[in-house]
Amino acid sequence: MPAIATVATYAILTCLWSTIFVFYLLNRRKTADYPFAAMLLSVLALDAFKSALESGYFGLVWGWQYGILSPSFQVLGRPGSLMAVKLVNLAVAAVVVARLLRTWIPALFVQRQMQRVKFEGVSQVARDIEQSFHAAFQTTPDAMCIVRFDDGVIVAVNEGYTRMSGWSESEAVGRTSVDLGLWIDVEQRKRLFEELSTSGVSRELEPTFHKRGGSEFHCSLTSRLFTVGEGKFFLTVARDITERKRNENLRAALYRIAQSAGCSGSLQELLGEVHRIIADLMPVPNFYIALYDEARSIFHFPYAVDEHDELPSVPADLEGSLTKYVFRTGKALAVDEPGFQELVRAGEVREMGAPCDSWIGVPLKTQDRTVGVLAAQCYTATVRYEAAHLELLTFVSTQIAHAIQRKQGEEALRASERRFRAVIDNASDGICLLDAAGLVRPLNPGGQVLGQGWLLDVVHPEDVATVRQKLDEAHARPSVPVVAQGRVVSADGHRPVELIFTNLLDEPAVRGVVLNVRDLSERKQLEARLLAADRMVSVGTLAAGVAHEINNPLAYVIANLEMVADERPQVSESVAELIKAAQEGAERVRLIVRDLKTFSRADERRHGPIDVHHVLEASVSMAGNEIRHRARLVREYGTDVPRIVGNEGRLGQVVLNLLVNAARWKRTRSPCGRSARAIGW
CATH class of the missing domain: 3.30.450.20 (PAS domain)
Incomplete structure (x- = not known):
């Protein structure tokens, strides 16, 4: 069993060594040598440990226990297959050790030398970078400063900072921006420190600063926090955007003026808005606009705001004034008190109104003519109108002139529309x-x-x-x-x-x-009246002729009746009564003829003394037939009425018309209530 384990162990080790060795040969140019060397040495150590088990004391123990492999102190053991495997393993280990001695150990010395050279190079680069930063810091056109974060004290500034703020490096270093009075809005400074504290960076902050000397300028700030040792600092780069802000404000002002001109409202409202727009660009506490009336050669003031000066409430020619001077020359003017006195000595203007320390005025011009003058003045030395203010007002004056002309045209059009509407609405x-x-x-x-x-x-x-x-x-x-x-x-x-x-x-x-x-209803009625009047004239003419024709034979009748009446004793009583009745009838005819002659003379232009009672009786007599069936006539005449001067015929016609109209108006009344009164003096 141990023999099988030993053979298996050497076989596995041989395969592992071979694989690592092949991989090492293929990748030795792409990868450092020491990782592979470390792995091979670990395998070699394992093999040595295995060989130690097979020899010496461990080999005796192993051989005694299993009865295999006699004790031996030779590392290679007895000749055989295991010896061949061990020889191969030793050869591989020798190659690896040679490789390490040739490459890895010299590399350690080279690496340490390179680190020393690199450290010296970094120091030089750091010095070069520091010099480059200092050069860039001083030569950049933008204002740059380094500020200690804890207390806001300035530790370094560049030339751009001095040029922009007016404070030199010796004056600014060691002080805060608050001490220098730079910030107009201190809240913006607090916002800068809060942003640096939270994020370490502040961008797109556009505050307005006081320049040394009192003027103002706009900046775009970019700040970044950094650490040196244990201290915190931040670098601020300020770019002057005063010109950009000025152009933006001018464009916004022109847009607001054009928008105001297009809105509905009076000229007074437009000029008030123009005052507010200009006040956003420059100080104009006292402001007025004088418009010229070419027809009468005078100025009038549709808008004026002034603290002391009483501007004319009625149109005036303003001869000898700065306003007339600017209008006459067509040139913009900004003048202080000494400059004004020079103009007085030159005979161009004369002293008038309240004296002011600074005055500025520009002509309001359209394409073809000058329509007026825009002016502002200040009574204190806090404001001095300069060339920049003059340029600003000149820039917006054309737009203002066109807006005024447009508003005047709109008001004239509205007035024309109102007149036209009044004429149309009241047309017959x-x-x-x-x-x-x-x-x-x-x-x-x-x-x-x-x-x-x-x-x-x-x-x-x-x-x-x-x-x-x-x-x-x-x-x-x-x-x-x-x-x-x-x-x-x-x-x-x-x-x-x-x-x-x-x-x-x-x-x-x-x-x-x-x-x-x-x-045509009234015209038709008038035509009917005129026709009736023509008929009345014709009737009057006819009546005059008839009266004349009747009057002649009537004279004979009356004369003959008077002669017969004189012979009354020779006639019977009945005949005498008939003669008397005939005389009364003849007298009645004579009176009628007389009245006809009176009314027939209505168009005559003769004036003379008139008996009013006679005229009234004649009119009553003529209207008697008209009144008789419609009303009851009551005569109330005065006594001792003097004669008046007038036209008897026309007065009689008036009274006759009154009586006839009164009788016809009473037509709808009950008979007991119908009455017409002829009242005399």
């Missing part, structure tokens, strides 16, 4: 719009007489053909008015109207037939 004629099919759309209250429907549906059936013919004629003759008369059906009956068609179907702004509807 109705105005409607017809589409191509004849559908009515009223445009003013007068057009409601036709309603909102089809035109021919509201036309009197007898006039439909005429109206349709005129409408077809209007369709055939664009822009030419076509007149038609007819009647329309309304709630109170048939109303005569005049229809005027104007075909504007080809006009893009109208796309319809404009229809003017003129109510």
Whole structure:
């Protein structure tokens, strides 16, 4: 049994050694030698241990126990198959040991030498890197500083930091940014330290800093935390983005101005928004806009905000003012008190209004003309308007001028629309719009007489053909008015109207037939009155002629009756009564003729003294037949009424019309309550 185990053990070892050795030969150029050498040595040690078991004391024990293999102190043992296997194993082990002596042991010395050389090279590289970093730190155009994290003390700055902040390296090192007064918003500094504490990095922080001297600048900060020994520091790189911020703010301002101009609102509201927009870009506590009226050659102030100066509340020419100077020259101007005095001495301007320390103004220009001036002024030395402010206002002035012009145009258009609407709504004629099919759309209250429907549906059936013919004629003759008369059906009956068609179907702004509807009811009534008046004139003329013709024979009748009456003693009593009755009748005819002559002279332009009582009696006499069957006439005349100057015929006509109208108005009253009063003075 031990012999079988021994043979099996050597067989397995031989296969394992052979496999590892072949793999080693195939991969010795790709892999280090010592891993394979270690494995082969471990196998060789196992084989040596096996050989030791077979020889010496262990071999005696083994041989004595199993009766196999006599005791021997020779490692190879007796000649045979086991000896051949051992020889092969020893040969392989010799090759491996030779390989190790040739490559691995020298490699250990080479590796240690390389480590020493590498350490010296790293030190040199570190020195080179340090010099490169220092050069980059000092020459970069961005501001860079190294700050101790624990207390925020600055330990190093570069030239860009000095150029950007105004503080030199000797002044900044050993102090904090708070001591230097750099931060405008200290909360942003706290945010920077919080981000570095949590993540070790801070990006996209864009604070605004105070520059030494009082001006401001914008920066984009990037900071990173690092450790040196036991101390924590952070490196901050600041890039000046003042110009970028300025351009962004200008673009935003232009957009807001254009947006405000497009919104509904008055010019006053637009200019107030312009003031707020400019105030976001620069200090403008006192601000006004003066617009020029070319028709009257004066300025007016649609918007003004000022702490001290009283700007004109009414339009003025502003001769001798800085505003007029900028408008006249067409050039932007920023001036302080000494500069203003120079202009005064040069005769360009004169002192007026409250004195200010700094004034700035730009002309508001459109493509073809200057429409006004935008100006701001400051009464304290805290604000000084400089070239940058002048450039900013000049940049936005054109947009403001166009916005003002647009808003003025919109207000003028709205005013024109209001006037047009007022005229249309108060027009005596109705105005409607017809589409191509004849559908009515009223445009003013007068057009409601036709309603909102089809035109021919509201036309009197007898006039439909005429109206349709005129409408077809209007369709055939664009822009030419076509007149038609007819009647329309309304709630109170048939109303005569005049229809005027104007075909504007080809006009893009109208796309319809404009229809003017003129109510002829009053005109028809007026025509009837005029006709009646003409008839009255004719009747008056006829009455005058008849009165003249009657008056001549009537004179003979009256004269003859008077002669007969003088002979009354010679006639009987009955004949005398007849003569008296005839005289009364003749007198009555004479009075009627006289009244006819009075009213026939109504159009005469003769004026003279008039007996009012006589005129009243004549009118009552003429209206007696009209009143008799309708009302009861009561005469109440005054006494001692003087004569008045006037036209007797016209006054009589007035009284006659009053009496007749009063009698007709009383027609619906009960007989007991009907009365008409003729009241005199």
